[in-house]
Amino acid sequence: MEVTVDIRFEQLLATIKKLPAAKIKQLKSALDEGYINAKASEELSDFQNYLLGGPVMDAEQYAQFKENRKHFSTWRQQ
Template identity: 35%
Template sequence: MELTLELGYEQIWELVKQLPTAQQVKLKKDLEQATTKTSLSDFQKVLLNGPVMTDEGFEEVKKTRQQLNKRWKMS
């Protein structure tokens, strides 16, 4: 047997306010952990799927930076 409830935010908020303080604290902690886990995993996916610079590309950036620094000092 399954029971489905459709509650709005205000109804849920009123129920949460009726919880004992210890359970409110636990609920807050659980919500923060759930949000953090989701955010971190999404962020990790972005990092893992992002572009990667090759060693050659990095060396080219370093060389260009050195050349720009020399020109900047000469001005």
């Protein structure tokens, strides 16, 4: 069984500040850098979602792009 509680950040912070020092230290160690970084890497930002939703080249378009790049490179060197 799972229970979810919707509380604002300010309420959560106020509740944590009321905890005894030992419990705050325990909470802090449970939320170490590794856990926070892993959690942050799971969540995508709006910009990341925007990039992931963008157009993608297929193999034929990529081959044409490489060919064009080769032509532009030789044109610039002349």
